Amino acid sequence: MFRDKAIETIDRASLDKLQLLQLKTTFTTALKTRFYEHRFRKTPIKSADDIHSLRDLEKIPFTTKDDLRACYPDGLLSVEKSRVVRLHTSSGTTGMPTVIYHTQADLDNWTELVCRGLTACGVTSCDVFQNMMTYGLFTGGLGLHYGAERLGALVIPAGAGNTQRQLQLMKDFRTTALHATPNYMLHIMLKLDEFNCSLDELSVKKVFLGAEPYTENTRKKIESFYQIEAYNCYGLSELNGPGVAMECVHKTDPHIWEDSYLVEIIDPETGQVLKDGEEGELVLTTLKREATPLLRYRTRDLTRIHTEPCPCGRTHRRIARITGRSDDMLIINGVNVFPSQIEEVLMKRPEVGTNYQIVVDQHESLDRLTIKVELYAKLFEGDIKDLERLRDAMKHDMRSTLLVGARVELHEPGSLPVSEGKAKRVVDLRKEV
Ligand code: DLL
Numbered sequence: 384m385f386r387d388k389a390i391e392t393i394d395r396a397s398l399d400k401l402q403l404l405q406l407k408t409t410f411t412t413a414l415k416t417r418f419y420e421h422r423f424r425k426t427p428i429k430s431a432d433d434i435h436s437l438r439d440l441e442k443i444p445f446t447t448k449d450d451l452r453a454c455y456p457d458g459l460l461s462v463e464k465s466r467v468v469r470l471h472t473s474s475g476t477t478g479m480p481t482v483i484y485h486t487q488a489d490l491d492n493w494t495e496l497v498c499r500g501l502t503a504c505g506v507t508s509c510d511v512f513q514n515m516m517t518y519g520l521f522t523g524g525l526g527l528h529y530g531a532e533r534l535g536a537l538v539i540p541a542g543a544g545n546t547q548r549q550l551q552l553m554k555d556f557r558t559t560a561l562h563a564t565p566n567y568m569l570h571i572m573l574k575l576d577e578f579n580c581s582l583d584e585l586s587v588k589k590v591f592l593g594a595e596p597y598t599e600n601t602r603k604k605i606e607s608f609y610q611i612e613a614y615n616c617y618g619l620s621e622l623n624g625p626g627v628a629m630e631c632v633h634k635t636d637p638h639i640w641e642d643s644y645l646v647e648i649i650d651p652e653t654g655q656v657l658k659d660g661e662e663g664e665l666v667l668t669t670l671k672r673e674a675t676p677l678l679r680y681r682t683r684d685l686t687r688i689h690t691e692p693c694p695c696g697r698t699h700r701r702i703a704r705i706t707g708r709s710d711d712m713l714i715i716n717g718v719n720v721f722p723s724q725i726e727e728v729l730m731k732r733p734e735v736g737t738n739y740q741i742v743v744d745q746h747e748s749l750d751r752l753t754i755k756v757e758l759y760a761k762l763f764e765g766d767i768k769d770l771e772r773l774r775d776a777m778k779h780d781m782r783s784t785l786l787v788g789a790r791v792e793l794h795e796p797g798s799l800p801v802s803e804g805k806a807k808r809v810v811d812l813r814k815e816v
Contacts, residue, residue: 384507386499390642391697398698399437402645405670406440407431413676415461418454440645441656445666445679451481451621459675460484467674472520473620473719481621484674490529492671493623496640497530500629503638503695504589504614506560508535511586513558515567516594516717517543522624523594523717527562527616530626536560543717546571550580553587561590562616562625564717565597568605569748582609591616593625594717596705617702621680622667628702631695638699643671646700647679648688651709662687664709665702683710713743713809715750718787722808725754725789728780734758734773738799744812752789754781757796 385391393401410431413419423429428442451459459482460467468487472480485493506512512531518524518540531538541552549571552558561568568590575581587609592602593616602613617637618627627644628637639646645668648657657663665682669675685708689701713720722741729735736757744751756777762770774791781789 384502386502407434409676412461416459418458443678445681446677447681452479455479462674471522471620486673489672489674494529494533497626498533500626503631510536510559511556512536512560513539513541515541515563522620526624546574547578550578554584557586559588564594565592565601566716566749572608573747587611595714633694635693636701636703638697638701641699659688659690683708715752715787720785728784736796740799741808742810754789755792757794757799760796
């Protein structure tokens with residue numbers, strides 16, 4: 384099933400032409416932002432007229448997450464504020480998130496892309512779509528919500544968490560399609576008995592999984608346990624959010640919507656553009672965005688482009704399952720966390736010593752974050768109540784900065800492992816299922 388067959392099956396030559404035209408428009412729009420206006424004063428490409436072919440893209444410098452942070456709050460806004468209808472931010476280091484503005488046309492296009500992906504997996508107006516992702520600044524909630532709604536599905540904006548209620552909603556409204564993180568689907572598996580729910584009472588046929596990396600085995604586990612189809616949905620807030628790339632019914636990895644994004648894979652070390660099929664970092668350029676155009680945005684996600692055609696007939700290329708990141712970002716139950724954020728929170732406290740460790744493992748199929756921190760020795764000589772208060776305050780700080788809960792363990796000086804050379808702060812014990 385197609386949403387817009389002409390564009391989804393467009394031949395390569397026509398797509399190249401369209402991309403070149405839209406790249407020029409994007410460049411002109413980008414020059415209206417303070418950031419790009421300043422940047423392109425000194426580069427070989429100064430205006431859209433200097434772009435003659437898609438290969439000229441390589442002459443444009445990369446845009447990074449740090450650039451976006453430095454632009455906070457509106458250095459990357461290219462339209463009058465009165466034309467902006469929504470913004471989303473993603474987590475960053477304390478106080479410095481990245482912000483993406485949207486005009487109505489931007490939101491319409493995003494919604495269409497999501498709609499296209501859902502249609503490619505057979506979702507129709509007859510579906511009851513329960514969205515179990517967080518609503519708010521995080522794009523997972525609203526992104527899929529509007530796409531499913533535009534399709535005519537009955538959307539249940541359940542939001543994340545509260546498993547008992549999720550199951551009740553599924554039963555009462557005969558939910559047929561879900562949107563969730565893979566970890567949450569694994570977690571629900573463990574909770575069915577506790578909440579007296581049997582799979583026979585559910586009508587779910589499909590689930591869209593994304594927001595965090597997962598393996599093909601995890602997909603298979605979810606599919607076989609629930610007896611449903613699970614589709615991979617990829618995206619990131621800087622490029623709208625979910626729906627940048629989505630699978631079709633063939634489940635041969637997500638099609639990346641090339642009428643809206645220019646795709647490159649680069650060597651993360653050298654920045655050199657790699658050939659189709661070679662693994663490297665995904666770099667994306669927006670082709671339709673008005674309010675916050677991005678040129679050659681380094682996603683930090685490691686993947687490769689599939690070269691063989693997909694049986695569905697769509698010509699938009701596919702990206703392989705994300706194998707990792709070229710930076711140190713952790714994804715904890717779908718929420719992005721940078722070790723530097725944790726360090727900033729810790730170092731604000733005078734009680735904290737010099738060594739700490741970040742441990743990520745799994746509990747009841749959900750990610751669990753533990754921060755082990757050494758305090759100065761004299762603190763252990765005082766009242767235990769003071770230590771408990773300190774621990775609770777640190778837990779509170781962590782939650783309000785990271786937007787995920789963390790356990791905090793207080794340790795005596797010298798008790799945590801010391802690494803020689805570059806400190807190894809993060810211990811990731813999550814197992815691949
Ligand atoms: O996670 C948007 C999203 C919401 C995508 C719901 C899919 C479903 P951010 O919070 O900005 O946005 O995190 C983006 O999450 O760069 C990847 O590292 C990771 N990620 C997202 N989807 C997938 C996926 C949303 N399907 C970051 N597979 C990205 C692997 C994924 N990693």
